[in-house]
Structure formats: C-alpha cells, structure tokens
Amino acid sequence: MSRSAHPAGPRYADVLPEGHYTAPPADLNQLDRTVWSQTVERGTEGAVTVGGMDVRQLAEEFGTPAYFLDEADFRARCRAWRDAFGQGADVFYAGKAFLSRAVVRWLYEEGLNLDVCSGGELATALEAGMPADRIALHGNNKSVDEITRAIEVGVGRIVLDSFQEIARVAHIAGRLGRRQAVQIRVTVGVEAHTHEFIATAHEDQKFGLALGRGTSQPEAGGGQAAEAVRRVLKLDSLELTGIHSHIGSQIFDMAGFEVSARRVVGLLTEIRDEHGVELPEIDLGGGLGIAYTPEDDPSEPHDIAKSLGDIVRRECESAGLAVPRLSVEPGRAIVGPTAFTLYEVGTIKELEGLRTYVSVDGGMSDNIRTALYDAEYSVALASRASEAPPMLSRVVGKHCESGDIVVRDAFLPADLAPGDLLAVPATGAYCRSMASNYNHALRPPVVAVKDGSARTIVRRETEEDLLRLDVG
Numbered sequence: 001m002s003r004s005a006h007p008a009g010p011r012y013a014d015v016l017p018e019g020h021y022t023a024p025p026a027d028l029n030q031l032d033r034t035v036w037s038q039t040v041e042r043g044t045e046g047a048v049t050v051g052g053m054d055v056r057q058l059a060e061e062f063g064t065p066a067y068f069l070d071e072a073d074f075r076a077r078c079r080a081w082r083d084a085f086g087q088g089a090d091v092f093y094a095g096k097a098f099l100s101r102a103v104v105r106w107l108y109e110e111g112l113n114l115d116v117c118s119g120g121e122l123a124t125a126l127e128a129g130m131p132a133d134r135i136a137l138h139g140n141n142k143s144v145d146e147i148t149r150a151i152e153v154g155v156g157r158i159v160l161d162s163f164q165e166i167a168r169v170a171h172i173a174g175r176l177g178r179r180q181a182v183q184i185r186v187t188v189g190v191e192a193h194t195h196e197f198i199a200t201a202h203e204d205q206k207f208g209l210a211l212g213r214g215t216s217q218p219e220a221g222g223g224q225a226a227e228a229v230r231r232v233l234k235l236d237s238l239e240l241t242g243i244h245s246h247i248g249s250q251i252f253d254m255a256g257f258e259v260s261a262r263r264v265v266g267l268l269t270e271i272r273d274e275h276g277v278e279l280p281e282i283d284l285g286g287g288l289g290i291a292y293t294p295e296d297d298p299s300e301p302h303d304i305a306k307s308l309g310d311i312v313r314r315e316c317e318s319a320g321l322a323v324p325r326l327s328v329e330p331g332r333a334i335v336g337p338t339a340f341t342l343y344e345v346g347t348i349k350e351l352e353g354l355r356t357y358v359s360v361d362g363g364m365s366d367n368i369r370t371a372l373y374d375a376e377y378s379v380a381l382a383s384r385a386s387e388a389p390p391m392l393s394r395v396v397g398k399h400c401e402s403g404d405i406v407v408r409d410a411f412l413p414a415d416l417a418p419g420d421l422l423a424v425p426a427t428g429a430y431c432r433s434m435a436s437n438y439n440h441a442l443r444p445p446v447v448a449v450k451d452g453s454a455r456t457i458v459r460r461e462t463e464e465d466l467l468r469l470d471v472g
C-alpha cells in the first residue's frame with residue numbers, strides 16, 4: 001500500500017476551514033507543551049510517555065480507547081488555582097467536567113470545594129468523603145429528591161435558579177427544620193465569546209434570573225434578580241449569602257468576567273440600598289478556556305485571580321461596600337488539560353486531492369464535543385516517532401454517522417498504518433462525563449497515571465453492564 005502526502009501549498013488552503021493554519025508543523029513528532037499535560041513526553045524509543053509510562057504498555061494493559069489522566073498535573077492545577085485565589089476566596093471544582101471518587105479525594109486533599117449539579121454527582125462526592133459543607137448544589141431544575149438530600153446532608157450552599165425553586169427549597173428546608181444557605185444565580189446580560197450552546201449569561205436562555213427586566217415575570221420590579229432577592233429575604237428557612245453568575249464556557253477574553261463582576265457588585269449595592277443588607281459572598285462561576293490546539297492561549301490562574309479580585313475590590317470600594325468573599329468554579333481549566341484519549345488506528349482511506357480519513361476505535365461516544373460544538377482538537381502519532389512527510393488527515397470514529405469526527409483537520413505522518421496508536425490531548429473535561437453508549441459502545445476507562453504506575457479509576461464498561469439494564 002502506498003499513500004502519498006498532499007503537496008504543501010495552496011491545496012491545503014482549498015480544503016481547510018478559514019482561519020485554520022495551512023502549513024503542517026515543522027516537526028510532527030514534537031509535542032507542543034501548550035496542549036499536553038506536564039509529564040507527557042516522547043521517550044527514547046519515540047513513543048509517548050505519561051507519568052513515566054509508555055503508551056504502548058498502557059494500551060497493552062488497559063486497552064483502547066482509554067482516557068489517561070496525569071494525576072500529578074491534576075493536583076498541580078488544583079494547587080495553582082488554590083494558591084492564586086488564596087485564603088480569602090474559595091475554588092469550587094465543577095464536577096460536571098469529570099467526576100469520580102478518586103477525583104473527589106484529590107480535590108479534598110488539595111483544599112478545593114466542589115460544585116455538583118445532580119443527585120448522582122452529589123452521591124459521588126459524599127461517597128468519596130467530601131464534607132457536605134464544601135459542596136454547592138446547582139441546576140436549573142433540581143428535583144425535590146435532590147433538594148431534600150442536599151439539605152438533609154447539609155450542603156454548604158444551594159444556588160437558586162428560578163422563582164419556583166425559591167419556594168421549593170424554602171418549603172423543603174422549612175419542613176426539615178433547617179435554615180439553608182443559598183445564592184441566587186443571575187444572568188448579567190453578557191454575550192460571552194464562545195459557542196452559542198455553552199454561553200450562559202445572555203438573557204434569552206434557561207439559566208438564572210435576569211438582572212434586567214426579563215420577560216416571563218413582568219411584575220418583577222427592577223428585574224427578576226432583584227425580585228428574587230426580595231422573595232428570599234422574606235423567607236425564614238433561607239439564608240441569602242450571595243449572588244452567583246456564570247457567563248459560559250471555554251472563554252479566553254477576561255472582559256466578559258469583568259462586566260459580570262461589575263454587574264454583580266451593582267446588584268449587591270442595590271440590595272444594600274433597598275434592604276439595608278450587605279451580602280457576604282459573590283461567585284463568578286467557571287468557564288475559563290484551555291488550549292485544545294497550539295493556537296489557543298489561555299490565561300494563568302494567577303492572572304485570572306488578580307484580574308477578578310481587582311475588579312471586585314475596585315467596584316466595592318467605589319460603592320462603599322465591604323469586599324465580599326469571592327468564589328469561582330473552574331471545571332475544564334482544571335481537568336481538561338490533564339488527560340488524553342488513546343485510540344488505535346483501524347482503517348485508513350485516502351481521498352485523492354482532499355484528505356485522508358483515519359478511523360479509530362472510538363469516536364463520538366467518547367468525545368461528542370467535535371460534533372456538538374465544532375470543537376477543535378490536536379492529535380499525535382503516539383506509539384512511535386516517524387520521519388514520514390505530513391498528510392492532511394481527519395480522525396473519525398467508528399459510529400454510524402458521518403458527523404462522527406474526533407479531530408476535523410490535523411497533520412499526521414504519511415506512513416500511518418493500522419495498529420498505530422493516536423493520542424488526542426486535552427480530553428479530560430466533558431469527554432468521559434458526556435460519553436454515551438451510542439451503537440452500544442462500551443464507555444472507555446479512565447486510568448490515572450503517576451510516578452511510573454497506572455491504575456483504573458473508572459473501569460471500562462462491559463457487555464454485561466449494557467445487558468444488565470436491558471431487562472426486557
């Protein structure tokens with residue numbers, strides 16, 4: 001079989017999307033530090049290693065596809081966020097990005113709190129020993145059971161998302177004889193520069209209560225949020241501790257967070273003026289972007305902490321407010337860069353003059369983000385180095401959909417062959433947690449690697465797991 005590389009030059013530009021870099025990287029074997037976790041490197045035999053372990057050995061032991069999570073990198077990121085925000089602030093890891101018992105223990109040990117948004121996430125957190133007072137419960141439609149369990153176990157805060165929920169949480173807390181600490185989630189009217197499906201602070205969407213007038217509750221005086229504050233302050237079973245805003249996800253531009261901070265402090269000022277109450281907390285949510293390709297340039301936790309801290313302090317000083325305790329909820333920025341997915345190449349199809357389709361043994365069931373958000377990823381030949389010329393490739397999965405794409409446009413060596421291993425970096429967030437059983441795929445394991453040893457923290461599904469649910 002002979003496959004030719006596409007000639008460099010204008011033909012790449014003809015088939016690549018506008019804005020995509022058209023020149024292949026100078027060295028296909030080089031692992032760009034911006035997208036790989038800290039212990040990943042190419043070993044002396046040319047294969048990629050993580051935590052001192054060779055991917056060929058990992059594939060042998062754990063199979064493919066599989067997510068390999070660099071535990072040292074995860075812990076280092078937790079510490080970086082913790083240290084950047086310091087004692088005067090709280091970092092809540094957003095469990096929706098990826099949650100397992102091991103992760104909860106690492107978070108606990110590294111001094112982070114946890115944001116959960118379902119009964120399942122809450123159960124995982126509690127089972128792994130996260131103290132309830134370090135847990136926040138989110139969600140735009142929490143069930144009565146979820147609210148009841150959260151109050152019974154004593155979660156540190158519930159973030160209220162609608163007028164109905166104010167009444168619901170108050171009723172349940174009252175029935176249980178508790179006074180529950182709550183924040184109110186507001187939409188601050190910022191258009192975050194990210195994919196439409198993951199922007200959450202413009203007013204026309206399902207989350208939060210609008211700072212502006214809003215449309216569904218015309219009776220709400222100065223906006224839905226102000227009305228929510230009035231209602232909560234009247235309820236004995238609720239203790240309003242702060243205001244919450246989350247503007248979206250995979251955001252690089254800090255300007256949106258600054259506007260959000262300014263508007264949230266503005267609401268605190270209005271609350272002080274109307275009710276004579278100074279709320280002690282604000283939460284500015286998560287949403288900080290990570291590098292999926294070498295072109296992405298995310299901010300460091302230290303710079304994020306400084307920029308958010310400065311703006312909150314400045315706004316509070318000018319309004320004459322005591323500076324509230326700040327919290328943030330990074331999910332992707334902590335776990336995203338810590339893992340890569342390892343696949344085995346199965347079939348390769350060259351479409352003359354267009355690109356080469358490289359099919360791997362997973363796909364949209366282990367990474368839905370490319371199909372869902374047009375997300376961009378990088379990919380590297382991981383089981384060996386190669387001196388072959390670059391070949392414009394599309395890495396696709398094995399599912400029955402032509403949209404089943406893992407990496408839309410990438411350069412791989414032209415001598416790629418079935419049996420080679422490919423690694424896709426930055427798949428720690430929203431890949432395993434959004435994985436599905438489409439086509440009855442078995443969801444891959446998550447394997448933690450550290451200091452030359454590897455252990456499964458979430459095991460691979462089996463056909464028995466699938467059939468156990470099929471009780472017909």
Ligand SMILES: Cc1ncc(COP(=O)(O)O)c(C=O)c1O
Binds near residue numbers: 094249329
């Ligand atoms: C309320 C809330 N907090 C935190 C996050 C975490 O976001 P990210 O993983 O982008 O940091 C999300 C998800 O976007 C969210 O909805």
Ligand SMILES: N[C@@H](CCCC[NH3+])C(=O)O
Binds near residue numbers: 249429
């Ligand atoms: N799941 C999305 C982000 C949504 C975050 C949760 N509010 C992603 O993969 O980018």
